[in-house]
Amino acid sequence: MAGIDACFRLDWPGFSLDVDLKLPGRGVTALFGHSGSGKTTLLRCIAGLERAPQGRLAVDGELWQDAGRWVPTHKRPIGYVFQEASLFAHLTVMGNLRYGMKRNSEAQRVSLDHAIELLGIGHLLDRKPDRLSGGERQRVGIARALAVSPRLLLMDEPLAALDLKRKQEILPYLERLHDELDIPVLYVSHSPDEVARLADYLVAMEGGRVLASGPLAETLARLDLPIRLGEDAGAILDGTVSEVDRKWHLVRVDFDGGSLWARDQGLSVGRRVRVRVLARDVSLASEPGVSSIQNVLRGKVDAIGDDEHPGLALVRVQVGPSVLLARLTKRAAAALAIIQGRDTWVQVKSVALLE
Amino acid sequence: MLTDSDLQALWLTVRLAGIVTLILLLVGTPIAWWLARTKTWWKGPIGAVVALPLVLPPSVLGFYLLLAMGPNGPVGQLTQALGIGPLPFTFWGLVIASVFYSLPFMVQPLQTAFEAVGDRPLEVAATLRASPLDAFFTVAVPLAAPGFLTASILTFAHTVGEFGVVLMIGGNLPGATRVASVQIYDHVEALEYMQAHRLAAVMLLFSFLVLLALYAWRPNPKKGG
Numbered sequence: 001m002a003g004i005d006a007c008f009r010l011d012w013p014g015f016s017l018d019v020d021l022k023l024p025g026r027g028v029t030a031l032f033g034h035s036g037s038g039k040t041t042l043l044r045c046i047a048g049l050e051r052a053p054q055g056r057l058a059v060d061g062e063l064w065q066d067a068g069r070w071v072p073t074h075k076r077p078i079g080y081v082f083q084e085a086s087l088f089a090h091l092t093v094m095g096n097l098r099y100g101m102k103r104n105s106e107a108q109r110v111s112l113d114h115a116i117e118l119l120g121i122g123h124l125l126d127r128k129p130d131r132l133s134g135g136e137r138q139r140v141g142i143a144r145a146l147a148v149s150p151r152l153l154l155m156d157e158p159l160a161a162l163d164l165k166r167k168q169e170i171l172p173y174l175e176r177l178h179d180e181l182d183i184p185v186l187y188v189s190h191s192p193d194e195v196a197r198l199a200d201y202l203v204a205m206e207g208g209r210v211l212a213s214g215p216l217a218e219t220l221a222r223l224d225l226p227i228r229l230g231e232d233a234g235a236i237l238d239g240t241v242s243e244v245d246r247k248w249h250l251v252r253v254d255f256d257g258g259s260l261w262a263r264d265q266g267l268s269v270g271r272r273v274r275v276r277v278l279a280r281d282v283s284l285a286s287e288p289g290v291s292s293i294q295n296v297l298r299g300k301v302d303a304i305g306d307d308e309h310p311g312l313a314l315v316r317v318q319v320g321p322s323v324l325l326a327r328l329t330k331r332a333a334a335a336l337a338i339i340q341g342r343d344t345w346v347q348v349k350s351v352a353l354l355e
Numbered sequence: 356m357l358t359d360s361d362l363q364a365l366w367l368t369v370r371l372a373g374i375v376t377l378i379l380l381l382v383g384t385p386i387a388w389w390l391a392r393t394k395t396w397w398k399g400p401i402g403a404v405v406a407l408p409l410v411l412p413p414s415v416l417g418f419y420l421l422l423a424m425g426p427n428g429p430v431g432q433l434t435q436a437l438g439i440g441p442l443p444f445t446f447w448g449l450v451i452a453s454v455f456y457s458l459p460f461m462v463q464p465l466q467t468a469f470e471a472v473g474d475r476p477l478e479v480a481a482t483l484r485a486s487p488l489d490a491f492f493t494v495a496v497p498l499a500a501p502g503f504l505t506a507s508i509l510t511f512a513h514t515v516g517e518f519g520v521v522l523m524i525g526g527n528l529p530g531a532t533r534v535a536s537v538q539i540y541d542h543v544e545a546l547e548y549m550q551a552h553r554l555a556a557v558m559l560l561f562s563f564l565v566l567l568a569l570y571a572w573r574p575n576p577k578k579g580g
Contacts, residue, residue: 074480074486078482082478086475088479088498100483103489144483
């Protein structure tokens with residue numbers, strides 16, 4: 001019985017949480033929502049830092065909470081990364097890393113050396129936390145959570161307290177975690193960009209309730225969801241680098257149903273990549289025509305939905321087995337006679353490669 | 356210079372203050388921890404009781420303690436039943452009275468220090484497999500270390516400075532209850548102004564050095580990691 005089976009109900013003044021979720025036992029699951037949506041509270045309930053009066057939690061078939069059972073936090077095989085790194089100020093970086101490791105009675109799945117190497121903190125081990133930058137602190141916080149060899153890694157907006165530059169510094173490490181460690185991760189975030197880069201599975205929350213949950217690409221492409229992504233609405237494609245064009249500094253990424261050209265970022269052929277295509281960068285045409293847009297795909301209109309602005313529509317287009325979202329004005333949709341089932345040319349103006 | 360009885364009084368004072376500080380570290384720490392962490396309704400009343408010695412005249416506190424520890428008081432009957440005998444006018448009676456008298460000087464700085472540590476480091480410790488007791492000793496106590504230092508210095512110094520409670524409970528027995536403050540009083544009563552001057556100067560210097568240590572050595576508030 002792999003996976004997480006979580007059901008919590010709690011009532012606080014001005015906030016209530018009511019969720020019943022089944023989550024996969026592998027990969028990265030993003031708990032996504034705006035502040036106040038209950039995503040952090042849900043994570044704290046799973047960690048045992050918060051005790052929902054009515055709740056049931058089973059992880060990989062092991063019961064952590066129900067009416068007659070409560071496993072306290074320190075006996076749950078979890079790792080937890082807080083929003084602020086919250087390092088122990090009285091210990092060095094090494095002391096922080098060893099604190100949990102010494103107390104862990106389970107099998108060592110992640111060695112300390114591996115955690116230090118993964119997060120690139122080997123040169124910081126003798127320092128006290130107040131001598132670290134924000135990004136370094138958070139990397140130590142992540143390594144500390146890994147060093148207890150968790151069976152489940154919980155991350156509460158680990159990047160939210162950092163500026164853009166520090167975020168860029170840490171994201172590659174998080175992606176390495178994803179690629180190298182076989183530990184399921186619950187990742188709380190309000191950033192569509194982080195979710196697109198890191199998640200395999202998405203739980204969208206609002207007002208303490210779950211709006212939707214499912215595999216990332218599928219869930220993001222749903223038009224019936226009131227996920228207010230706004231400018232960040234878009235589709236995710238998983239693909240492989242199939243060709244590098246040195247002359248024009250472009251790479252071709254093949255995905256299920258077609259291929260797209262993207263700017264060369266030094267990736268080699270055969271590399272698995274994730275591609276993010278924002279709805280605002282996709283337009284539809286009835287003729288292929290001649291334009292500056294290089295990425296033109298053949299697709300079929302699958303569904304048409306409302307966007308946030310009454311003048312805009314979100315159109316879901318099937319390209320082979322994959323889907324893309326396009327944002328059009330409703331007038332353009334009417335002029336092109338876009339209806340469900342109609343074949344169309346899909347022009348993709350810009351593609352973001354997420355390694 | 357100081358006479359033998361002056362030195363005896365000073366040594367007694369230091370011994371009393373040291374023992375009281377040690378006892379209060381053991382007794383005051385759990386009280387401070389509880390006050391810092393509890394969310395119950397009891398926090399207010401218990402906090403007020405702990406603070407009472409701050410405002411009560413020492414003679415009032417001494418009076419009640421004398422009644423309680425006297426042969427007919429509840430504590431006195433208990434100690435007699437245990438074969439210890441009545442506590443008033445003994446060194447240990449003075450220790451117990453001083454523990455009450457100096458309680459807020461231990462509890463309040465510790466409570467402030469524990470509150471400043473906050474919930475987060477303890478939550479972190481729990482996610483790193485530390486039981487609550489483990490987390491208390493390995494996280495809360497080290498992070499509150501400056502508070503322990505302040506509380507101990509204040510408690511020690513405050514016990515050295517007591518007078519009213521000593522007179523009520525301890526009386527004036529050389530080597531047992533005649534502490535420095537009482538010794539000075541005796542000197543003045545006997546018009547031995549020179550002796551009083553010397554001992555008073557020692558006390559003044561001691562008090563100044565303690566407060567200097569407290570105010571001059573202020574570690575920077577620890578930056579959260």
